Amino acid sequence: MKYLITSESVSEWHPDKMCDQISDAILDACLEQDPDSRVACETLATTWTVIVSWEITTKAKVNYTEIVRKTVKEIGYNETEACYNWDDIWVHLLINTQSPDIAQWVDTGWAGDQWIMYWFATNETDDLMPLSISLAHKLIRKLEEVRHNNTLDYLLPDAKVQVTIEFENHKPKRVDTIVISNQHRERVSLEQLQKDILEVIIKPVVGDLLDNNTILHINPTGRFVIGWPKGDCGLTGRKIIVDTYGWLGRHWGWAFSWKDPSKVDRSWAYIARYVAKNIVASWICERCEVQLGYAIWVAEPVSIYVDTFGTSNIKTEVIVNAIEENFDLTPAWIIETLNLKNPIYRKTAKWWHFGRDDVSWENTNRKEVFEKLI
Numbered sequence: 001m002k003y004l005i006t007s008e009s010v011s012e013w014h015p016d017k018m019c020d021q022i023s024d025a026i027l028d029a030c031l032e033q034d035p036d037s038r039v040a041c042e043t044l045a046t047t048w049t050v051i052v053s054w055e056i057t058t059k060a061k062v063n064y065t066e067i068v069r070k071t072v073k074e075i076g077y078n079e080t081e082a083c084y085n086w087d088d089i090w091v092h093l094l095i096n097t098q099s100p101d102i103a104q105w106v107d108t109g110w111a112g113d114q115w116i117m118y119w120f121a122t123n124e125t126d127d128l129m130p131l132s133i134s135l136a137h138k139l140i141r142k143l144e145e146v147r148h149n150n151t152l153d154y155l156l157p158d159a160k161v162q163v164t165i166e167f168e169n170h171k172p173k174r175v176d177t178i179v180i181s182n183q184h185r186e187r188v189s190l191e192q193l194q195k196d197i198l199e200v201i202i203k204p205v206v207g208d209l210l211d212n213n214t215i216l217h218i219n220p221t222g223r224f225v226i227g228w229p230k231g232d233c234g235l236t237g238r239k240i241i242v243d244t245y246g247w248l249g250r251h252w253g254w255a256f257s258w259k260d261p262s263k264v265d266r267s268w269a270y271i272a273r274y275v276a277k278n279i280v281a282s283w284i285c286e287r288c289e290v291q292l293g294y295a296i297w298v299a300e301p302v303s304i305y306v307d308t309f310g311t312s313n314i315k316t317e318v319i320v321n322a323i324e325e326n327f328d329l330t331p332a333w334i335i336e337t338l339n340l341k342n343p344i345y346r347k348t349a350k351w352w353h354f355g356r357d358d359v360s361w362e363n364t365n366r367k368e369v370f371e372k373l374i
Helices: 015-033 064-075 100-106 131-148 190-209 264-281 316-326 331-337 345-350
Strands: 002-010 038-046 049-057 090-096 115-122 155-168 171-184 215-218 287-294 303-307
Touching: 002 131, 002 171, 015 038, 015 049, 015 064, 015 345, 049 064, 064 090, 115 264, 131 155, 131 171, 131 190, 171 190, 190 215, 264 287, 264 331, 303 316
Parallel strands: 049 090, 171 215
Antiparallel strands: 002 155, 038 049, 115 287, 155 171, 287 303
């Protein structure tokens, strides 16, 4: 049986990711001074304007406008040709504090809302991420690298990538299609851009998975000079599939960026990935999806569900029992175990949250819990 799976990634300069970074840069600034900060900070970006709103309760003294401008500048929006300039944007702040009705329960370590979390891991790649999203991320990183070092100095900030993988009997076989759209300066021809991206970006990253039948769409519209946020609005939390696993599993629908770790849709997504990855790293299955269900003002999960998609000989209830016996899964335990009160979040918003080697929830230091089940 053959089938195709497609995943997408976007650059750090994409307007939605810019908004993610602004929100998480503000979160990091608060946590750096006050680890108990409560931050729910959403950002919207449009032509020459950034609006920051929501709830922040912190002892930290933060210049929010300065953080917005600094983040936009570091991303690379520092010239009018890129359609956005950090020094010319208008920053509008709409900041409130967290509701005391919610805070009283979160302060005691209980869940501040009801949520259902899914996470997924697969042995298709070394980082236990789906191959389609892993390659899409690598292509984006390569695009950003050659822009930063001026190898392709005509590239401008905004970029999107799609990778379609052909599977046979649930095993990835080849790259079927690659779509790359990258903002560029007026002076480069489409022919030159397509040739350079194939030789400098695609071939080094994709390697042997590329064949003569792979379909390439490089800047398929023919022109991409006007980029976002001038071309479109940016909004925090709108790239949640890019941030996760690219449609290879079910998704709960909530975002990560803009929230401190007391917000369960962030911290519990991280712990669900941590559990799922350690299960797959133990080699008791090839693929694993973990669902955690939580109720408002209740510390422990109301449900734990595991699906190994027929790739394990271990009964599901045995795996669930191992999770319950070895992972506390209360908000306080999750925050402490994964060290989530540290100012680490803008780097996750810069590209993506999973399949990287510099965050605690990607560790496989608990895989022996599941290895014992074999």
